[in-house]
Amino acid sequence: MTSNRDESSIVNALPKSVAEGVLEVKSAAVPELLVRADRIAEICQYLNSTPGLEFNYLINLTAVDWANYFELVYHLHSIRTGRTVTLRARVDHDDPVVPSVAGIWEAANFQERETYDLFGIRFDGHPDLKRILLYDEFEGHPLRKDYGLPREEISQSFR
Numbered sequence: 001m002t003s004n005r006d007e008s009s010i011v012n013a014l015p016k017s018v019a020e021g022v023l024e025v026k027s028a029a030v031p032e033l034l035v036r037a038d039r040i041a042e043i044c045q046y047l048n049s050t051p052g053l054e055f056n057y058l059i060n061l062t063a064v065d066w067a068n069y070f071e072l073v074y075h076l077h078s079i080r081t082g083r084t085v086t087l088r089a090r091v092d093h094d095d096p097v098v099p100s101v102a103g104i105w106e107a108a109n110f111q112e113r114e115t116y117d118l119f120g121i122r123f124d125g126h127p128d129l130k131r132i133l134l135y136d137e138f139e140g141h142p143l144r145k146d147y148g149l150p151r152e153e154i155s156q157s158f159r
Contacts, residue, residue, distance in 0.1 A: 010085055013053055018046045030075075030084050037072070037089040041099035041125075044087070047076060048104050054078045055085065058105035061112065063119045065145045070096050070121055091121060100126040118143040 011025055011033065021039030026032040035043050047055040059075040074087040091098050100123035102108040112123040113132040120141035123129055131138065140147050 010047070010053065010083070013050065014043075014046065018043055030086055032086040032088060034088045034090070037091045037098045040072070040074070040087065040089045041101050041104070044074070044076070044101045044104050047085070052081070053083075054080050055083070056080070056105075058101070058107045058111070059084075061101070061108055061115060063115050063121055063143075065093075065119060065143065067093070067145050069093050070119060072098060072115070072121065074101070096121040097124055098122075099124050100129075102126050117141065120144060 010031065011019065011022060014022065018039075021036045021043050022033050023036060024034040026034075033043075044055075047053050055076040055078045057077040057079055059077050061072070061074050064071045064073065069090045069092060072089045072091065074089075075084065076087065077084045089098060096119070098121065100108065100112055102112055102123070103125070109127065110132065112126050113129060115121050116123060116126075116129055117131045117133050118141055130136075134142075
């Protein structure tokens with residue numbers, strides 16, 4: 001396992017134009033970077049294709065519904081260096097759209113479709129964004145906190 005100091009060098013390796021998309025860095029056993037949602041694909045592309053970083057494995061892509069916003073969570077791993085990093089990006093609850101990373105990691109194709117199906121988050125540029133687990137006529141997105149509740153009840157329940 002690599003040290004936090006080694007992992008924090010990930011941010012230092014980013015050119016200024018890419019690093020501007022990083023909003024916050026948390027040191028942990030697996031470091032976390034909170035990034036601007038509109039810059040997620042650009043940051044992922046850089047982390048994937050830059051020698052010395054080479055985050056070539058998307059372990060997992062999922063989301064968390066915090067009632068007022070969604071937080072997308074990307075767990076990345078570099079097979080060559082053994083480093084792991086978590087990227088988080090927040091999107092608006094009312095219009096959840098983020099750029100697709102399916103062109104960077106083939107595994108994102110399924111995981112973005114699953115996140116769309118269960119949370120309703122759209123991935124701009126995805127090659128085939130449609131339901132993958134639920135049937136086409138299913139209404140709503142069952143992992144959203146507001147699923148099946150009237151809007152008034154939601155604002156009171158999750159304060």
